[in-house]
Amino acid sequence: MEQFDLSVEPRDHALAATVHDIDLSQDLDEAVIAAIRAAWMKNPVLVFPGQTLTPEQHLAYSRRFGDLQGHTVKNILHPEYPEILVLSNRGRGGTAPINNGGAYWHSDITYEEIPPMGSILYGFEVPPEDGDTLYADMTAAYEALDGETKGQIDGTIGIHTYRNRHLAMVEAGVRPAQTEEQMAKWADVEHPVVRTHPETGRKALYINEGFTNAIKGLAEDEGRQLLDRLCAHATEDRFVYRHQWQPCDVVMWDNRCTMHRATTYDLSYERSMHRTTIRGIKPA
Numbered sequence: 001m002e003q004f005d006l007s008v009e010p011r012d013h014a015l016a017a018t019v020h021d022i023d024l025s026q027d028l029d030e031a032v033i034a035a036i037r038a039a040w041m042k043n044p045v046l047v048f049p050g051q052t053l054t055p056e057q058h059l060a061y062s063r064r065f066g067d068l069q070g071h072t073v074k075n076i077l078h079p080e081y082p083e084i085l086v087l088s089n090r091g092r093g094g095t096a097p098i099n100n101g102g103a104y105w106h107s108d109i110t111y112e113e114i115p116p117m118g119s120i121l122y123g124f125e126v127p128p129e130d131g132d133t134l135y136a137d138m139t140a141a142y143e144a145l146d147g148e149t150k151g152q153i154d155g156t157i158g159i160h161t162y163r164n165r166h167l168a169m170v171e172a173g174v175r176p177a178q179t180e181e182q183m184a185k186w187a188d189v190e191h192p193v194v195r196t197h198p199e200t201g202r203k204a205l206y207i208n209e210g211f212t213n214a215i216k217g218l219a220e221d222e223g224r225q226l227l228d229r230l231c232a233h234a235t236e237d238r239f240v241y242r243h244q245w246q247p248c249d250v251v252m253w254d255n256r257c258t259m260h261r262a263t264t265y266d267l268s269y270e271r272s273m274h275r276t277t278i279r280g281i282k283p284a
């Protein structure tokens with residue numbers, strides 16, 4: 001396969017880069033996809049400005065990186081394209097409106113046995129200010145830990161569930177309630193606190209504020225304290241890239257080595273985005 005010379009420009013944090021001169025609505029050559037994938041392994045947050053994507057084109061581009069994974073909350077899925085999650089404070093397409101819904105640190109869907117490798121978010125309506133997305137570099141955060149903490153967490157297991165986060169979001173009025181029957185599917189799952197990225201081979205912290213509730217074998221308080229300490233460390237400014245959305249940016253991120261959170265904004269403005277989520281493998 002011929003090599004494609006992708007135009008990649010670093011952003012103001014090593015985690016992120018802008019990819020220029022690529023139209024994601026097109027059926028891109030395999031060499032272009034390979035170049036994007038290679039850039040993605042260097043910069044886990046890639047920004048593609050100025051895109052115009054129909055749901056079909058968004059899905060087609062996303063599938064170039066693997067099979068897609070739906071979301072457990074069904075009333076925020078696109079009615080015609082259920083592999084698209086609709087994040088819209090206007091309830092675009094008849095979905096449940098989401099007001100500041102993802103405003104907590106998380107990596108997508110870690111409450112499932114097989115969490116996704118990546119997500120691709122297309123922001124077609126964004127507020128003129130705020131409503132940013134922050135990304136934390138979990139590889140750099142792990143590498144910067146002192147030896148004692150690394151020794152303490154290497155080989156330990158985190159317990160993840162969606163249930164507690166969902167109840168907190170319902171209470172805050174940012175997510176519609178689910179029945180007990182619907183919530184029964186959110187059993188606890190176990191993932192390593194430190195995972196090795198299957199493509200780069202680098203170790204990264206794999207806990208998050210949203211869904212990691214306990215550390216296996218530790219008392220509740222002790223586990224909570226350790227998780228809070230790790231999360232506070234990973235979200236120090238030095239590890240965080242802030243993405244300030246321009247209309248029609250596409251941002252794709254690697255869930256295996258980043259966390260993210262949305263920031264709040266003036267809800268009188270529309271913020272509407274479509275997200276696809278690419279299947280991963282069991283973290284190890």
Ligand code: SIN
Nearest residue numbers: 087102132133261262
């Ligand atoms: C997400 O959590 O996947 C979306 C983040 C955002 O709305 O900025």
